[in-house]
């Protein structure tokens with residue numbers, strides 16, 4: 001299975017995006033996107049990384065989303081900077097009416113992987129994961145997230161956007177978030193966890209980078225879901241979920257699995273157990 005990721009540096013050419021303090025949004029977005037693409041290609045196998053632009057050129061919004069749809073991308077990440085927000089900070093967006101449970105999962109993972117890298121180096125304002133009706137998130141057929149990388153017009157944020165370590169942290173966070181979302185090999189070792197459905201042990205899974213995974217068929221069927229395969233990807237009640245192949249079994253992240261079947265999910269640290277309840 002080759003995973004296709006489309007990175008979308010906002011604006012470009014005659015459209016600079018937000019401009020202030022001698023910075024142009026289009027340049028910052030391109031720099032971060034190119035760096036994130038480099039990291040993904042250097043570090044992970046089995047992925048194809050495409051960019052909607054690699055130079056300072058104008059690309060209309062419909063062309064950006066058609067690239068992702070035509071290439072049947074598995075994830076779309078649009079990179080922007082904010083403006084007009086007073087105190088500055090970091091936030092991410094997904095389409096407010098997305099029906100795909102993977103979308104909020106992609107947003108959650110990207111948001112936290114970026115935040116835990118930029119916060120220790122001085123970005124102190126997390127505006128949180130948000131929902132809105134944004135064109136590129138709405139018109140893409142796959143999970144899509146738009147990242148607002150700080151405020152160009154807030155002096156403290158503009159200073160940060162001139163720092164190589166901040167741009168690196170943003171790019172690292174995007175790459176790590178995507179890797180974690182797709183369950184690609186990470187520097188961290190998975191830790192074994194127990195999985196219970198309605199109070200009964202059903203299987204062992206693992207936790208890696210703060211996410212728990214488990215065998216789709218055993219866990220899904222215990223929850224009454226129907227499990228299938230499309231292109232080496234597990235489907236749960238017809239919804240494709242990120243899939244890791246462990247031997248011949250397909251493992252999926254348990255949080256979106258729970259979303260699809262509307263089960264409650266909780267974590268019991270004492271017994272190292274993920275608990276799913278219908």
Ligand SMILES: [Zn+2]
Nearest residue numbers: 010017080081
């Ligand atoms: Zn923008």
